[in-house]
Amino acid sequence: MHHHQKGVALLVVMWACTLLAILLGGYAAMARTEGLQARYKFEQTGAHYDAQAGLMRAVYALQAANPADRWVADGRSYRFRFNGAQISVSITSETGKVDLNTASPHILTRLFRVAGEAPEQAAALAQAVVAWRSFALSSEQRRQRAEPYLAAGRSYGPRCGPFASVEELQMVLGMTPALYARIAPDLTIWSGRPRPDPATAPLLALASLPGMTLQHARRLIATRLAGQSGQPGLAVGGGVTHSIRSVAVLADGTRAVLRATIRTQGGRPGSQGFAVLRWQEGEGE
Template sequence: MMFGRHTRGVALLIVLWGCTLLAIMLGGFAALARTEGLQARYQFAQTRAHYAAEAGVMRAIAALQAPDASSRWIADGRVYVFAFDDAKVDITIVDEDGKVDLNAASGDVLTGLFKAAGVQDDRAGRLSSAIQDWRRPGDAASPNGAKKPQYEAAGLAYGPRNGPFASVEEARMVLGMDAATWATVAPALTIWSGRERPNTEHAQPLALAAIPGLGGAGAEAVLATRAQGGGGAMAGGNGVTHTIRAEAILDDGTRSSLTSTIRLRGIRSGNQPYAVLRWREGDTE
């Protein structure tokens, strides 16, 4: 009799443990299903936001080539708002000819850029010379410049390209370029304008201040005149190479951003109207 009771007690204990394990497993499956559902919703929202941002880039390209000059968007950094599906897309366009070209800018413009960025005069001159030496063929350094021996003396395992910059980011490697200076000047740099100095019609404040004889006060005056002029007068004066940034925001707060540098080719039958020079997703460099 005692043996039977003991057996029934063990059986009951096993059943209870089994129920407990089943409850734990069911709870785990429920939590996993909920997590996967949340992940699926997040990925779906991110995908929607991404394609809304892409639509913003395409909208900007179309607006830059609008047949009516007065309705064209202006590539001077102003914000355009575009509604796509359930997303609000903020779009900015910057004309590359309003930036400082690493491969074509004069020494004075490069020095002016670094001064406008808050760099001391002597160091601004050295950075300017180092950039010119990076892009210039030959092994002899210019005064205050830097070729292979100067990089070696600084403990660096590389030297200048001795040819044109292949990307804007390459300027981070120039001798004397620190992270803080780079972060300040990077938005004002390009390799696609081919201009000795920025175009004042499209240049942002830092690039404007880099132009010899203009400075900070002159840059402010140009910007004030530009703001008073509205959009129509300058809409036809855009260049052909632009950097477009589109940030899409859904109703639930999901965000996605794209930055693309494109070169317009004109609207002709059978011709791709633009070429993509650079494409970057998100805000990281």
């Protein structure tokens, strides 16, 4: 009986040790996971601020006192190191993009065509964009323009006013997610021009100009960037509104992306130098 009790006691101790080992292992794994998460968050936060520094560097370079030191807002990439991170910044002038509120139907049609749409669909979609942004309409005209949307199962009709954002284009009848993803980087609502500025236009916007093809546009952009990428240069055209994309990559591969649309203030007394019109973190259109 005495030996039986000792055996039971030994078994209980062994089970207790096993349970304790399991608990300690679980706590150790949890502590390691939390430590890794904290380190990732710390590195991600550092990368975010490094990317923000790249964005601020671009704002400064757009307004450099010496024109020869200004960065060119035609989409070329400027690379430099900051705080141990590799920073890559590109700036695109909004005047080089297709303005949803002011672009002519011909430019819109050509944009949809070079993005891969068939001629009939491209023309119909251009008219749908124009119908969406048209204003000063009568109640009957608004009702008529809303009918195709309601027939397609939409709960809304055209705004009958200017686009409030580029993303709003996705609501226009006939716009597909695939087409929107292709053309979104070439669109704006801040240009105010009927056609893109060829000096700063990205590929599809440049190819939408009359007499232009995708092949010709690629050659022009290659010529524009040849031997100048990453170097200061004289800013041509450009206007005062720009989209900036700043990417920071740390030594361990941690990556942060900031995208902002800013309007420079021209050094007006009391101004902050620029105003942010749009701010996005992470990848996207």
